[in-house]
Amino acid sequence: MNFSVTMLGTASAVPFSDRNPSAQALSVHGRLYLLDCGEGTQQRLRQEHLSFVKIQAIFISHIHGDHLFGLFGLLNTMSLFHRTAPLSIFGPSNLAPVLDFFLNTFGAQLGFELVFTPLTMEEPEEIFSDGDLHVSAFPLNHNTPCYGFLCTEEVGLRRNAWKPRTYAYCSDTAPFPELPNWIKGVDMLYHEATYPQELAHKAQQYFHSTSLDAARCAAEAEAGTLIIGHYSSRIKDLSIFVNECRTIFANTVAADDGDIFEIPMER
Ligand SMILES: [Zn+2]
Numbered sequence: 001m002n003f004s005v006t007m008l009g010t011a012s013a014v015p016f017s018d019r020n021p022s023a024q025a026l027s028v029h030g031r032l033y034l035l036d037c038g039e040g041t042q043q044r045l046r047q048e049h050l051s052f053v054k055i056q057a058i059f060i061s062h063i064h065g066d067h068l069f070g071l072f073g074l075l076n077t078m079s080l081f082h083r084t085a086p087l088s089i090f091g092p093s094n095l096a097p098v099l100d101f102f103l104n105t106f107g108a109q110l111g112f113e114l115v116f117t118p119l120t121m122e123e124p125e126e127i128f129s130d131g132d133l134h135v136s137a138f139p140l141n142h143n144t145p146c147y148g149f150l151c152t153e154e155v156g157l158r159r160n161a162w163k164p165r166t167y168a169y170c171s172d173t174a175p176f177p178e179l180p181n182w183i184k185g186v187d188m189l190y191h192e193a194t195y196p197q198e199l200a201h202k203a204q205q206y207f208h209s210t211s212l213d214a215a216r217c218a219a220e221a222e223a224g225t226l227i228i229g230h231y232s233s234r235i236k237d238l239s240i241f242v243n244e245c246r247t248i249f250a251n252t253v254a255a256d257d258g259d260i261f262e263i264p265m266e267r
Pocket residue numbers: 012013022064066067172230
């Protein structure tokens with residue numbers, strides 16, 4: 001009964017040899033769910049020995065390329081692997097024409113149905129539930145429609161049920177007052193920290209967060225652990241980010257590609 005998240009990509013806009021654009025694989029009770037799908041996601045899944053076949057649903061935060069460009073190759077490969085089960089994709093409504101373009105141009109070969117749900121909510125709303133996981137989406141504060149996801153384990157009527165584990169995915173966003181309340185008490189929070197504090201003006205300009213913004217959100221949300229990522233390529237030394245975060249929120253970890261974070265069961 002695992003509940004873990006694998007960092008497939010922790011870079012911001014530009015891919016590097018050792019850091020890929022945003023994508024995470026959430027694994028719950030052996031099922032897989034993708035959070036964002038930056039370029040190279042299918043290669044990253046292979047490197048982490050995660051099976052495409054187990055992917056139940058894909059959640060796209062927004063249509064910036066560093067969160068999306070891996071989707072089309074992945075869909076094509078799923079089809080080559082003879083997927084026939086419909087695939088649910090969630091994302092902002094401006095993803096619809098992008099998917100339509102893909103389907104109109106390449107869809108004839110696609111052996112399964114895409115079921116797209118456009119996100120338009122202004123506060124948290126449940127969007128997905130399959131007996132193992134339920135997911136609610138909420139708007140973030142970025143320069144294009146962007147959504148965060150709160151992923152909650154479903155334990156159902158199992159005997160000796162444990163406390164449902166929770167993971168929040170918040171990328172990309174500038175800080176805003178409602179966010180900590182929407183994810184209050186989350187076990188593990190992924191929050192982007194694109195810039196260190198000295199580049200706060202860049203964060204404001206591009207609707208991103210600094211390390212301190214991420215740490216303040218984690219502290220106000222009373223999160224268990226803060227995972228940061230989506231680092232600007234200007235900064236090579238991640239200790240700058242993590243040390244700044246820890247001045248406000250001690251339990252901060254700077255994610256690298258390939259890191260796996262497991263949330264332990266608590267009864
Ligand atoms: Zn981004």
